[in-house]
Amino acid sequence: MSSVKFVALAQNELDDLFEALEYQEANQGYDFIAVVKKTLHRIQTYPAAWTKNSTHTRRCMLKGFPYAVIYQKVESGILVVGIMNLRKKPTHWASKSVSEYSTCRISTLPETIYIR
Numbered sequence: 001m002s003s004v005k006f007v008a009l010a011q012n013e014l015d016d017l018f019e020a021l022e023y024q025e026a027n028q029g030y031d032f033i034a035v036v037k038k039t040l041h042r043i044q045t046y047p048a049a050w051t052k053n054s055t056h057t058r059r060c061m062l063k064g065f066p067y068a069v070i071y072q073k074v075e076s077g078i079l080v081v082g083i084m085n086l087r088k089k090p091t092h093w094a095s096k097s098v099s100e101y102s103t104c105r106i107s108t109l110p111e112t113i114y115i116r
Contacts, residue, residue: 001044002077010070013083017067035062039069040078047073057081 006014014036022029043050043060053059059068070082 002047004040004044004078004080005076006080007082010080010082017083032062032065035064036069036083039063040080043069043071043078047071047078059084061086 014033018029018033020029021032039060039062048058050058050060053070057070057072059070061068066086068084068086069080070084072079072081
């Protein structure tokens with residue numbers, strides 16, 4: 001199975017969402033991370049199965065949450081470039097500069113941060 005890596009901006013979005021959901025309701029952040037992990041497994045198994053979001057990215061919606069994982073299939077595996085809020089206007093993505101994406105380091109999902 002292919003590896004999954006996050007650009008730093010996507011990792012930051014995931015961390016922020018986890019914290020916000022945990023603040024709203026106990027264990028909701030952990031439930032969100034569990035859904036993200038299941039979604040990433042589905043993406044790894046069927047990387048071309050979801051809707052094209054742009055020329056190079058695809059979007060896979062999360063079950064039970066109004067978010068989608070934005071990813072690219074790259075030679076080394078799956079590269080997550082963002083966690084998209086489906087209730088916000090698309091201009092949210094336009095506000096992120098190209099330099100934010102191009103200078104991000106790549107990280108992997110930190111398993112230990114999300115242990116109950």
